Amino acid sequence: MTTLGAVFVPQLPPERLRAVVRAADDSGLEELWLWEDCFLEGGVATATAALAWSQRLRVGVGLLPVPLRNVALTGMELATLHRLFPGRALVGVGHGVQDWMGQVGARAESPLTLLREYVTALRALLAGERLSVQGRYVRLDGVALDWPPTEASVGSQAGDQAGPLNTGVLVGATGPKTLRLAGEVADGTILTGGTDVDGVRAARRLIDEGRQAAGRDEPHPVVVYLHAATGPDAVERMAAERVRWGYRDGQDVSVAGDAHAVADAVNRWADAGADTVVLQPTPDDPDPEGFLRFVAERVRPLVG
Known part of the structure; x- marks a missing residue:
């Protein structure tokens, strides 16, 4: 079954988050996704x-820009x-927007x-x-976490109620090289809004090419944002x-309409290979809490 989520867009101020979270939790929404866009939240x-x-x-956090954060932290x-x-x-990492990384002096060659x-x-x-690694960028000398996740902490919290993504490191990817890399080294992939069904x-x-090259055969969930x-x-x-x-005009990357129109779009993206479809509202949505209730209560029953 397709997992359905929604985004709390960071153009909303942090003090709005609590009410949005409560609406999501109370309505039965499966996943709420957050962004670490510079220089918002x-x-x-x-x-x-x-x-x-x-x-x-x-x-979910999709995603943390790796140039900003030491890997041990x-x-x-x-x-x-x-x-x-x-x-x-659920946490994803990625390149980050290169212009933003340049603004903070963290742009990688x-x-x-x-x-x-x-x-x-x-x-x-x-x-x-x-x-202990001495890479071009990542350098660690005898580093281990005193409190790594346990099997219980990364497993399903509620048995079959949990979705396909409850552990592992996801990678946000757009270009072919990064998509292949995601298949090779990550546990799942996040596709940005603006990704059409093709x-x-x-x-x-491309992800499967990376998985095959690395000899990996475990499930590799794909998350996609949909406007x-x-x-x-x-x-x-x-x-x-x-x-x-x-x-572009005619570019099939968004949906506007009632629950049936939105659910039909979600099902099309799922049929194309997305395990999780995360609906991305407009930053000027007049009722962010109502949007989450709409997704959970009216769209979810129509999604396969």
């Missing part, structure tokens, strides 16, 4: 708050999240090399290993959002 801080304010909601924070909130934290070294080390740290199929092929709007002014708001993102 921190991903780990918001994820921790969202997990603490909810009882059953899974909270990320390992410490993710291990803590997994132990505090078993089976409910080879983002792909950095991501490979980073994800490899992060997965090993979360597995409880002690690492893009999902192509991403799946969505509902309500009386949904078409107008989505048209403005498409302009803001620079999408």
Whole structure:
């Protein structure tokens, strides 16, 4: 079954998060996703708050930019999240927007090399290993986490109620090289909003090439963001959002309409190969809490 989620867009102020989390949790939404976009809101801080304010909601961070964070620190924070909130934290990492990385003096000469070294080390740290590595970017000398995740903390919190993504390191990817790398070294892949159904199929092929090259045969879930709007002014708001993102006329990367229209779109992206579809509202949605209730209560029953 397709997992359905929604985004708390960081253009909303942090003080709005609690009400949105409560609406998501109370309505039965499966997943709420957060972003660490520069220079808005921190991903780990918001994820921790969202997990603490909810009882059953899974909270994803998609994604943490690796140039901003030492891998040991990320390992410490993710291990803590997994132990505090078993089976409910989903975290992705990625290159980050290169212009933003340049603004803070963290732009890597080879983002792909950095991501490979980073994800490899992060997965090993979360597995409880002690690492000594001298890579181009990642350098660790006898580093191990004192409190790595336990089998109980990274497993399903509620048996079959948990979705396909409840552990591991996800990678946000767009280009072919990064998609292959995700298949090779990561436990799942996050595809950005603006990925059409053909893009999902192509991403799946590239991910599988990486998995085959690495000899990996375990499941590799794919998460995709899908622009969505509902309500009386949904078409107008989505048209403005498409302009803001620079999408072409006719480019099939968004949906605006009622529950049936949104569910039909979700099912199309799922049929193309997405395990999780995360609906991304417009930043000017007049009722963010209502959008989450709409997704959980009206769209979810229509999604396969």
